[in-house]
Amino acid sequence: MSLRFLALGAALPLLAGLALSGCGTQNAKGAPxxxxxxxxxxxxxxxxxxxxxxxxxxxxxxxxxxxIADSHNNRMLLVTPQKKIVWQFPAPGKPTPxxxxxDVFFGPHFDEIITNEEGDNVLAIVNFKTRxxxxxxxxxxxxxxxxGYLHTPDDAFLYDKPQGQLVTVxxxxxxxxxxxxxxxxxxxxxxxxxxxxxxxxPTSYAAPNGDFPAPDGGxxxxxxxxxxxxxxDKSNKVLRTIHFPSDLSYPSxxxxxxxxxxxxxxxxxxGAVVIMSPQGKVLWRYSPSxxxxxxxxxxxxxxxxxxxxxxxxxxxxxxxVINPKTNQIVWQYGHTGVAGSAPGYLDVPDGxxxxxxxxxxxxxxxIGGHLWSFPGNGY
Numbered sequence: 001m002s003l004r005f006l007a008l009g010a011a012l013p014l015l016a017g018l019a020l021s022g023c024g025t026q027n028a029k030g031a032p033x034x035x036x037x038x039x040x041x042x043x044x045x046x047x048x049x050x051x052x053x054x055x056x057x058x059x060x061x062x063x064x065x066x067x068i069a070d071s072h073n074n075r076m077l078l079v080t081p082q083k084k085i086v087w088q089f090p091a092p093g094k095p096t097p098x099x100x101x102x103d104v105f106f107g108p109h110f111d112e113i114i115t116n117e118e119g120d121n122v123l124a125i126v127n128f129k130t131r132x133x134x135x136x137x138x139x140x141x142x143x144x145x146x147x148g149y150l151h152t153p154d155d156a157f158l159y160d161k162p163q164g165q166l167v168t169v170x171x172x173x174x175x176x177x178x179x180x181x182x183x184x185x186x187x188x189x190x191x192x193x194x195x196x197x198x199x200x201x202p203t204s205y206a207a208p209n210g211d212f213p214a215p216d217g218g219x220x221x222x223x224x225x226x227x228x229x230x231x232x233d234k235s236n237k238v239l240r241t242i243h244f245p246s247d248l249s250y251p252s253x254x255x256x257x258x259x260x261x262x263x264x265x266x267x268x269x270x271g272a273v274v275i276m277s278p279q280g281k282v283l284w285r286y287s288p289s290x291x292x293x294x295x296x297x298x299x300x301x302x303x304x305x306x307x308x309x310x311x312x313x314x315x316x317x318x319x320x321v322i323n324p325k326t327n328q329i330v331w332q333y334g335h336t337g338v339a340g341s342a343p344g345y346l347d348v349p350d351g352x353x354x355x356x357x358x359x360x361x362x363x364x365x366x367i368g369g370h371l372w373s374f375p376g377n378g379y
Contacts, residue, residue: 058357061321061331063304068312068319068333069104069115069351073341076104076113076126078355079319083333085343087361089113089131097133098124099140103253103300103351107158108367108379110359115351116156116169121149123156123169125182129362137167137180145174145194147187154209155253158182159378160367166378170211170221175204177211177221191221191236199226202236212255213372213379222254222264229254229262231278240278245285248272255372257303264301265311271295273311275303275324284324292336293329299350302371312349319349 058064059081068077074096078087090096100119107114112134113126122138143151151173159166165182176192191202198204206225214220217234227249231240242262244251254264257275261283266272272287272295286309288294301311308330309322318334339347355361356369373379 060306061308062310062354063306064354064356064359066310066319066333067104067106067113067353067355068346068349069101070341070346070348071100071102071350072339072347074098074101076101076115077346078361079333081331083344087128089126091131094131101351102153103155105155105157105351105353106355106361106370108160108370109363110355110361110365110369111363112158113353114156114158114167116153118152118154118350121151121153123150123153123167123180125158127362135182137185143173148185150174150178155211157211157213157379159213161378168211168219170208172207172209172224175207177205177208177219191219191232197225199223201226201230201241202232202238205230210251210253210255212253213374213377214256215374215377217377220254220256220262222251224250224252227251229264242276242278242280244274244276245282248274248287252298253300255302256374258305259303261303263303263309265295265298267297267299267314269296269315271298271313273298273301273309273322275309286322286324286327288327293327296337300352302352302354304354304371310352310354312352314348314350317346317348319346319352 062081066079070077076089077085079085100117101115102118104113104115111128116123120140121143122140124133125135127134138150150171154170154172156169167180167182169178171178174194175197176190176194178187179189181188192205196204197206199206206223208221208223210222212220219232221230227244229242233239248266250267252265252267254262257263261275261277263275270289275284276282295313296315298311298313301309303309312319316336317339318332318336320329321331323330334346370379
């Protein structure tokens with residue numbers, strides 16, 4: 001998610017299991033490029049069995065392989081914690097059908113990947129096993145607001161629902177969130193008023209650039225113009241509004257942490273990441289102003305179950321992991337500020353997802369195991 005324009009201008013009981021604890025991190029050992037202890041997670045395959053798809057087991061830093069939207073190289077990469085590329089789309093030497101793949105998320109069964117090509121106004125679903133585009137929505141290179149058209153789409157997700165598969169997307173410059181039936185390509189629901197830039201959720205939104213899954217079929221909508229995140233239930237009722245610190249701007253892709261808090265990146269230079277409670281208390285903030293730890297327009301940050309924070313630092317051409325207890329970078333893929341396409345290099349990585357160790361990508365796995373899997377949301 002990185003919209004490349006600047007926009008104009010009651011306690012609630014939480015779900016059982018979403019504790020309002022702090023960051024809850026564990027110490028991470030090592031530094032960027034260092035070797036880390038490897039341990040097998042519960043249910044992982046025998047580490048002696050060769051697996052063609054990547055990680056045999058998780059590392060002390062990462063719970064599996066990282067799927068990366070390498071947007072300016074117009075490709076997707078799957079990289080192990082040991083920084084080996086084990087899969088990519090398109091296959092090496094093949095022409096790419098992608099243009100500015102802004103985000104990449106595994107589908108509910110880990111057999112498909114959905115991406116929003118933000119600069120090309122298209123959504124695409126790629127079959128992991130065949131490396132073929134199996135579904136698209138939008139008109140390449142043409143922005144619009146009528147059915148079948150998008151204008152700067154962000155954060156497309158694919159859900160399994162009892163009535164069939166559903167795609168959601170934040171259609172930023174159309175000021176709306178769309179719900180699209182995969183089979184029919186029809187818009188079945190919309191949040192926001194098309195073309196109306198106004199901070200008045202749930203009726204209207206101001207440059208919504210995030211639509212992450214929330215518990216019980218809800219959604220967490222990020223507004224650039226409101227500098228906030230709106231927690232909606234499945235009926236589009238506002239449960240909470242999380243206002244971000246006033247000295248920060250351009251929030252990007254707010255989502256839930258494993259502890260039930262909200263983490264958000266800020267697409268600025270220098271950039272920032274915050275973790276906040278649903279009540280609006282800042283629990284952790286990372287915003288170095290200079291030096292190698294400083295961020296340059298980060299667009300997505302997620303907190304892992306081990307407490308570490310994984311994010312794409314877009315304009316620094318790197319994916320990093322930060323230990324919130326020390327505020328140190330403990331893992332990095334990419335060379336800071338150096339764009340490239342050779343192994344070990346990235347060019348504006350704009351999105352990421354995790355493939356848990358032991359999960360077979362391309363196989364029709366059970367729903368669940370995602371960073372944003374919640375009861376009842378089909379992910």
